[in-house]
Amino acid sequence: MTDTATDRTSARFPIRRALLSVSDKTGLADLGRALASQGVELLSTGGTAKALRDAGLTVRDVADVTGFPEMMDGRVKTLHPAVHGGLLALRDNADHVAAMEAHGIVGIDLLVVNLYPFEETVARGADYDTCVENIDIGGPAMIRGAAKNHGFVTTVVDVEDYSVLLDELAKGGTTLAFRQRMAQIAYGRTAAYDAAVSTWMAGAIGEPVPRRRVFAGALSQSLRYGENPHQSAAFYVDGSVRPGVATAQQHQGKALSYNNINDTDAAFELISEFADGPPACAIIKHANPCGVATGATLAEAYQRAFDCDRTSAFGGIVALNRPLDAETAELISAIFTEVVVAPGADAGAVSIFAKKKNLRLLTTSGLADPWAGGMTLKQVAGGMLVQDRDNGHVARxxxxxxxxxxxxxxxxxxxxxxxxxxxxxxxxxxxxxxxxxxxxxxxxxxxxxxxxxxxxxxxxxxxxxxxxxxxxxxxxxxxxxxxxxxxxxxxxxxxxxxxxxxxxxxxxxxxxxxxxxxxxxxxxxxxxxxxxxx
Missing domain, CATH: 3.40.140.20 (AICAR transformylase, duplication domain)
Incomplete structure (x- = not known):
């Protein structure tokens, strides 16, 4: 490595100008104040600019930079050479610098963007036209441009990274390593966003087998290991609101393992089949039920399920179709159980389980709809198998x-x-x-x-x-x-x-x-x- 390369890798680049355009205004005012206190010029658009001004900050409108007003209901505001040139210009390239000077383009050192809430719009069941209007265009374009130019530009797309950005700036600027990490996160965000749009549109137009299928998830939990200790693993969530292990609240116990999550999901999907019947219990081991039963009470259902295979139930996962009560909690506590998942738990049950430090209690907002649509996928060499989830139902x-x-x-x-x-x-x-x-x-x-x-x-x-x-x-x-x-x-x-x-x-x-x-x-x-x- 040359001395020049070493200097560039280790050098910190100061932030002189930042463009902020966010849908989620969480932490925006504090970020704006912190940047302004370091002499950073703030550029912004629409509602973001208003929020910053309401916080007492001086903001320059992007329209002043481009010479064009926002138009077409905000569809066109940042799609302009003055913006993208400021993000994409290589600051150590003489031709780029000359082009910036010739066309009055100022460099943008920091881009803070989070995208239109497309996933949330779909999740709440909005109609087709509303979903289309919530497809962000300018945001992904700026993110991709700034991330490509990470040699000089810092890109931040998640509110959770505001604090680490400010920690970097407190040291005199951002390093290349930091900008690379932020660029990778940025590309992951735009990829996930496009995946969400593509998946939604395939369903909206009735395309069961799209030419390209894209899957994306947000990191929920880094796991100690996978199925075995030599395998690395993590848990990603897709943002869906269907009740289950991804959206459950954990009340106690150490973090769930890869196998815990897999088995708890299997248990919860099974017990959700019994939403409308009497109290029911399923005990799962290695993703297979070792006992399932109904009863007049939840305690009776658990006991009957346990009596199907008491040996296999040891160290298993228990799923219930009713909120956990104290009587049932006492029975479950009699043997080692890894996880209990239920649509709620009363105070007595929580108190009983609190004495079992190795037992995890998860509660959900309800049971999952066993007949709902969805997909399952399995990776194979060179590709991936994708199918509808098995929501088939047989009535009498x-x-x-x-x-x-x-x-x-x-x-x-x-x-x-x-x-x-x-x-x-x-x-x-x-x-x-x-x-x-x-x-x-x-x-x-x-x-x-x-x-x-x-x-x-x-x-x-x-x-x-x-x-x-x-x-x-x-x-x-x-x-x-x-x-x-x-x-x-x-x-x-x-x-x-x-x-x-x-x-x-x-x-x-x-x-x-x-x-x-x-x-x-x-x-x-x-x-x-x-x-x-x-």
Missing amino acids: ADLRVMTKRQPTEAELDDLLFAWTVAKHVKSNAIVYANSRATVGIGAGQMSRVDSTRIAARKAEDMAEALGLTTPLTRGSVAASDAFFPFPDGLLTLAEAGATAVIQPGGSVKDDAVIAAADEAGLAMVFTGMRHFRH
């Missing part, structure tokens, strides 16, 4: 009875319950349920028959632990997330004691499977919908 009227024996009303209730749980179990998924409580769950096996056997074996082990002589699967119903390719899986369910089965149907062997069900005396219904979960 959608079921087709395929066997000679009709299911009873009680069986139908349990079949729909088991089917809902199976939607949230990794495929191949088998769920045994009785009286709206799971009694055996088989998840993630390469063979569907293995899933049926594992679920039945876990039910046998739990019955033994509870001191019962009859397997929990006797008299239960069973759900399969996909069709049975052969009768063997179905017959395994019958051998375990299931009396009714729910499955999608659609196998070339459906007739053989139906015949086997009839011979075993089972009732079987088809949903016509599959719920693979990988």
Whole structure:
């Protein structure tokens, strides 16, 4: 590295002139005063200029710099060579400096811009034309220009960076390293902004598979590590207001880990399926439910879910469809639990959990709409798989009875319950349920028959632990997330004691499977919908 390069890298550039144009006025007056106190000339536009003047500051209108007034309802105000030349000129390039002098362009050393609130406008359900009017044009153009010229210009796009900017200026100016970091943040902001516009417009015009799909998020939390300690990780949020782990309030306990967030999301999405029913509880381990149940009370629902698989529940995630109460909190506190998430908690429950320093309590504004739209994505080598989230729903009227024996009303209730749980179990998924409580769950096996056997074996082990002589699967119903390719899986369910089965149907062997069900005396219904979960 040459001496000149070393000097340029370590030198601090003073700020002589700043252009401020912000939608979010938070901290603006204090920033303006701090800049003015250091002799910085303030340029501004519209409402930002007014806010600065109201704070007693001297501000020069951008219109005075450009020689053109704001026009077209503010759509055109900073799109002018006098502005972009001031941002883009290389101060050590003789030709650039000569062009500035020839055209009366003054250098702008600092750009502070935050953009029109497009994401917020979409989130509140504004109409198409209102959303379009909240697409910022001049702001992103200035940000990109200033960020490109970070060798000389400092770009600030987030209110949270005002304080670090002022810390830099207190030392005599900004360093190249600081300007580079601010430029990277700036480009991330404009990229996220364009991603939000593109995604909204694809939905607004009914384009399900746009030619280019862009995803963006804002850093919410740096994580200690990912799934394993050798993996770095972070949690980004997309700004949506749908209740869930991203918008939950954490009341106590250390920061959530990567696996905590993943499992809590799985638990909350499952329990949200039971928003309209009686009190319900789901216990999750490694993104799979190990027990789900309803009850007359929340405490009863938790106990019934816990009794499905007490071993796996240790160190699990508990999700509730009602605000947590003290009685339920006492039960949960009896074993080690990583996270409890619920749409609220009373003071007694919070007090009980306060004694468990390693337990995290999260409360949400409500339950999520399980039928809402959205996307899921998975990175693969060289690309990304994107799909609609699985918001498929099967009602009682959608079921087709395929066997000679009709299911009873009680069986139908349990079949729909088991089917809902199976939607949230990794495929191949088998769920045994009785009286709206799971009694055996088989998840993630390469063979569907293995899933049926594992679920039945876990039910046998739990019955033994509870001191019962009859397997929990006797008299239960069973759900399969996909069709049975052969009768063997179905017959395994019958051998375990299931009396009714729910499955999608659609196998070339459906007739053989139906015949086997009839011979075993089972009732079987088809949903016509599959719920693979990988």
